Amino acid sequence: MAEIVVVSDQQAAGELAAESIVELIRRTPDAVLGLATGSTPLALYRALAAQVAAQDVDVSRVRGFALDEYVGLPEGHPESYRAVITREVVEPLGLTPSLIHVPNGSSEGIEHAGADYEAAILAAGGVDVQILGIGTDGHIGFNEPGSSFASVTRVKTLTEQTRRDNARFFPTEADVPMHCITQGLGTILRARHLVLLAFGEGKAAAVAGAVEGPVTASNPGSAIQLHPHATVIVDEAAASGLHNLDYYRYAYANKPAWQKL
Numbered sequence: 001m002a003e004i005v006v007v008s009d010q011q012a013a014g015e016l017a018a019e020s021i022v023e024l025i026r027r028t029p030d031a032v033l034g035l036a037t038g039s040t041p042l043a044l045y046r047a048l049a050a051q052v053a054a055q056d057v058d059v060s061r062v063r064g065f066a067l068d069e070y071v072g073l074p075e076g077h078p079e080s081y082r083a084v085i086t087r088e089v090v091e092p093l094g095l096t097p098s099l100i101h102v103p104n105g106s107s108e109g110i111e112h113a114g115a116d117y118e119a120a121i122l123a124a125g126g127v128d129v130q131i132l133g134i135g136t137d138g139h140i141g142f143n144e145p146g147s148s149f150a151s152v153t154r155v156k157t158l159t160e161q162t163r164r165d166n167a168r169f170f171p172t173e174a175d176v177p178m179h180c181i182t183q184g185l186g187t188i189l190r191a192r193h194l195v196l197l198a199f200g201e202g203k204a205a206a207v208a209g210a211v212e213g214p215v216t217a218s219n220p221g222s223a224i225q226l227h228p229h230a231t232v233i234v235d236e237a238a239a240s241g242l243h244n245l246d247y248y249r250y251a252y253a254n255k256p257a258w259q260k261l
């Protein structure tokens, strides 16, 4: 079972997850971070940048792999995940840009971009901690409902729901790309630790399905139930659909001090 941690707000979630990542980087200075984009991880990235600066943590050798990228946006487009990762993660943390990878979503060479990305993750020794958000339809990465649990990085078609959800980042819904390239559920499950964050009532059903629903490709987030070390950090609203909430609170409150996140 994933560990469920209910916190008061996004800032508290960000600080908690950031503390665990700072510890990881202290233990493993060339740690490999799996980086989600979207709104959800922003508080975590802000907290991480603040902790890295305040504690003077050396992040020069930290490596990173983004979860996904849109296909076909012009190079340098401000909403490309390459640009978002640079703006929200690489620059504020002071990471070494050449060590941070994003799937290649340019149409040139798109046929082998997935296989290239998988090879790069394997060559790096795999991802130490994979940060995840979750879509309202349960997607993680851009693995939409129906994605195989064995899937690897590949080109996918976004659902209309996801394009609607992401229209807030673009002038109109029609400007949201139709295709993306995303790490597969199989890729995500190979990471050594999954940290899934979710906030707000709009995510409550997806979180409940991922944590307590049947393990099914119809709810890609439910793949986390197959992982031996998954942590789900949610605010009260995102936790509101969970049946066993009292137990999760009780277990976290009584967690042995030596156990880390």
Ligand code: F6R
Residues within 6 Å of the ligand: 035, 036, 037, 038, 039, 040, 041, 067, 068, 132, 133, 134, 135, 136, 139, 140, 141, 142
């Ligand atoms: C982003 C990603 C997506 C988002 C999800 C939630 O790299 O892989 O799975 O995590 O769409 O998006 P937000 O956080 O914007 O609600």
